[in-house]
Structure formats: structure tokens, C-alpha cells
Amino acid sequence: MSATEEFLEANQRYAETFSKGDKPMPPAKRVAVVACMDARIETGRLLGLEEGDAHVIRNAGGVVTDDVIRSLAISQRLLGTREIVLIHHTDCGMLTFKDEALKSEVEKDTGLRPPFAFEAFADVEDDVRQSIRRVRASPFVVHKDSIRGFVYEVETGRLREIDA
Ligand code: ZN
Numbered sequence: 001m002s003a004t005e006e007f008l009e010a011n012q013r014y015a016e017t018f019s020k021g022d023k024p025m026p027p028a029k030r031v032a033v034v035a036c037m038d039a040r041i042e043t044g045r046l047l048g049l050e051e052g053d054a055h056v057i058r059n060a061g062g063v064v065t066d067d068v069i070r071s072l073a074i075s076q077r078l079l080g081t082r083e084i085v086l087i088h089h090t091d092c093g094m095l096t097f098k099d100e101a102l103k104s105e106v107e108k109d110t111g112l113r114p115p116f117a118f119e120a121f122a123d124v125e126d127d128v129r130q131s132i133r134r135v136r137a138s139p140f141v142v143h144k145d146s147i148r149g150f151v152y153e154v155e156t157g158r159l160r161e162i163d164a
Helices: 003-016 043-047 066-079 099-110 124-137
Strands: 031-036 054-059 083-089 146-152 159-162
Touching: 031 043, 031 066, 043 054, 054 066, 066 124, 083 124, 124 146, 124 159
Parallel strands: 031 054, 031 083, 083 146
Antiparallel strands: 146 159
């Protein structure tokens, strides 16, 4: 059975006892979380979130890209979030390659050089600081009173705050 088929079975069981269909669209905790897509990070459980609590925006690295800014702008402007939490983590895949080398590999395989940056980084704490700076520098993110960055330790389950 494929993973997708397993998901459909799991979802049937989930829906049988589902009782949270009356939540409003704006996040109750008025927070947006930006996190890496790493499979070991269960943002809901590690932050104690429930349905309706927070926006969670994820990509490879938890990098603050233009598209993350797009989501943050919508999150703040239309859905009332006021805090931003950035989460990178130990043992991130983004630490294992270099942009230029991966671009060259992709170009060799496909004949096309990706026009986008993969945004690999060499130091996870430095990249948290870079992410905080990018959010602060964006004119489209208006509410900047609470922008905090963390490294999640996949080994311990703990969040460690990084000083901007
Ligand atoms: Zn990662």
C-alpha cells in the first residue's frame, strides 16, 4: 500500500471523531510560525498547537523567501497575526550542500540551470539571524514587535532561542 493510501485510511478514522469544524479562520494565538519542512519537526506537538491556533509556513530550511514574505503579509494583514516565530533545526539538510554545486548538478541532469536560489547555509544559527533580518527588512511585514528565532534540536526535542 502506498503512503497516500495509508493517509486516506488514517483520515477516515480522523474524520469519524472530528469535532473542531467550528473554528474561525484567524489564528487564535495570533502567531505565524516559519519552519523547516524536515520530517522530524512536528510543529503542532512541539509547540502545543491545536487546530485554529497558528499559521505554520514551511519550506526547505525554514528560509525567509519572497513566498514566505507573501504568506506573512497575508497572515498579518488579512488574518490578524502579530507574532512571528522562526524555527531552524540541528542536522538540517540545508547544511549538507552548496547552492552552486547543486545548481550545476541539476543543470547537468536537466539542461536547465535553476533560476532560484536553493538557499543552502553553512551555519544554522547564522541563518536564523539572517531570517530575522530578512523579516525585519521587509516593508510588507508590518508588525515587527515580536520576531523571534530558534534552533530546534531534533536530538532532544528542545527549542533554543537565537539572539538576533
Ligand atoms: Zn531542515
